[in-house]
Amino acid sequence: MNIEISNIRTVMVCPRKFWLESREKRNYNHEEITREVIRFGGSLKYAELSSEIFGATLWATGIEINANKEEIIIISWRKGKRLYKYHYYEAALYGYVFSKESGKKVRVIFKSNFYEQEIPWENFVESALVILRNLTESDMPTPKINSECKFCGYSNECLDYFVKSDNIEFIKGIGKVNLSKLKSANINTLTDIVKNKEKVQLILGEQKGLKVWAQAKSFLDEKPVIIKKPPKLKEGIFFDIESYVDFHYLFGILYKNKYVPFIAREKNSEKEAFIRLLFFLSENDLPIYHYHSYEPNQFKKLIRKYGLNARFENRFLDIYSIFTNHIAVPVLSYSLKPLARYFGFNWRTSLNGMKAVKKFEDFLLTGEEKLLEEILVYNEDDVRATKLLWDILRNYMFYI
Numbered sequence: 411m412n413i414e415i416s417n418i419r420t421v422m423v424c425p426r427k428f429w430l431e432s433r434e435k436r437n438y439n440h441e442e443i444t445r446e447v448i449r450f451g452g453s454l455k456y457a458e459l460s461s462e463i464f465g466a467t468l469w470a471t472g473i474e475i476n477a478n479k480e481e482i483i484i485i486s487w488r489k490g491k492r493l494y495k496y497h498y499y500e501a502a503l504y505g506y507v508f509s510k511e512s513g514k515k516v517r518v519i520f521k522s523n524f525y526e527q528e529i530p531w532e533n534f535v536e537s538a539l540v541i542l543r544n545l546t547e548s549d550m551p552t553p554k555i556n557s558e559c560k561f562c563g564y565s566n567e568c569l570d571y572f573v574k575s576d577n578i579e580f581i582k583g584i585g586k587v588n589l590s591k592l593k594s595a596n597i598n599t600l601t602d603i604v605k606n607k608e609k610v611q612l613i614l615g616e617q618k619g620l621k622v623w624a625q626a627k628s629f630l631d632e633k634p635v636i637i638k639k640p641p642k643l644k645e646g647i648f649f650d651i652e653s654y655v656d657f658h659y660l661f662g663i664l665y666k667n668k669y670v671p672f673i674a675r676e677k678n679s680e681k682e683a684f685i686r687l688l689f690f691l692s693e694n695d696l697p698i699y700h701y702h703s704y705e706p707n708q709f710k711k712l713i714r715k716y717g718l719n720a721r722f723e724n725r726f727l728d729i730y731s732i733f734t735n736h737i738a739v740p741v742l743s744y745s746l747k748p749l750a751r752y753f754g755f756n757w758r759t760s761l762n763g764m765k766a767v768k769k770f771e772d773f774l775l776t777g778e779e780k781l782l783e784e785i786l787v788y789n790e791d792d793v794r795a796t797k798l799l800w801d802i803l804r805n806y807m808f809y810i
């Protein structure tokens with residue numbers, strides 16, 4: 411079991427995910443050089459060091475170190491605006507591993523653009539070790555639906571678990587209040603919901619009840635179920651934005667099956683890239699399809715930010731809301747990736763939103779074109795996946 415300290419936040423969100431991740435095989439290549447630096451002194455940007463504990467290997471990775479004869483300073487670079495509780499456990503475990511393996515005094519500093527803070531890591535070691543001991547001694551924890559399931563590589567296994575246990579708590583948008591209403595009416599399982607369609611609609615309201623019924627049925631039948639007939643969707647433009655910390659660096663369009671990116675290579679070029687996008691949209695007066703609310707919201711903000719007089723609001727159409735109101739699919743999350751993957755779409759890169767931000771940051775630092783090219787592939791796949799869902803809405807009868 412390889413426990414990566416930088417993953418400790420996952421324990422707070424989903425212990426099962428942390429438990430599973432700790433059992434995956436990983437390669438660590440910087441441990442030898444790290445041991446030399448802590449022994450003889452020096453600096454290292456990407457340090458890696460491990461220590462055995464509770465029958466597992468605890469890994470400190472992704473940190474910078476500066477070492478001399480007496481002490482080691484560990485620096486963990488962060489992106490956020492403030493520190494959270496898990497940062498203290500993380501610092502405690504970095505301190506623990508380096509102190510145990512070197513016998514030197516260890517200081518741990520967390521830095522971001524917004525703060526720089528030395529953490530009194532010794533104060534948190536005991537609590538952090540209790541968390542680790544519990545995890546190493548436990549069997550695989552049960553799934554716990556949370557906001558990160560949509561990005562999680564284990565979602566299929568968790569879905570299987572929920573369906574096999576005939577559990578209704580994981581039905582999209584069911585909520586605690588509705589759950590207790592159903593339970594009071596003795597509707598406790600997916601099977602109960604499917605058998606009692608009218609009763610469920612009576613309890614939850616016609617539309618909500620219909621959606622919950624269709625979702626339960628799609629899990630049990632293991633295939634999509636129509637909630638109501640989707641509207642006729644016109645040909646259109648597919649749109650997705652990639653954003654960095656304080657500007658949008660890529661406006662990706664799919665038009666007549668051709669990918670057209672509008673790129674801002676630095677903050678100062680955002681306006682120019684956005685205006686080129688506006689020209690493109692003005693010349694091609696078609697519906698603008700996007701997935702969820704981010705794109706139209708950011709679009710409006712940019713119009714305001716640059717004092718532009720452009721009216722496009724009525725052209726935006728959200729494939730997410732059209733899809734979720736018309737078709738239920740046996741997935742844990744209706745985020746773009748799990749949903750499009752269900753219908754066979756494959757992303758060509760391993761990027762996700764967070765990784766794309768990191769990749770773009772690396773591009774800003776190094777200017778390496780191949781980093782930007784990878785983001786373009788990722789963004790193109792996002793718009794193509796949105797188009798796939800649009801295709802399914804238009805031809806749903808072939809998929810159901």
Ligand code: SF4
Nearest residue numbers: 424553554559562568
């Ligand atoms: S899908 Fe959700 S519940 Fe399952 S392991 Fe991932 S985060 Fe946890």
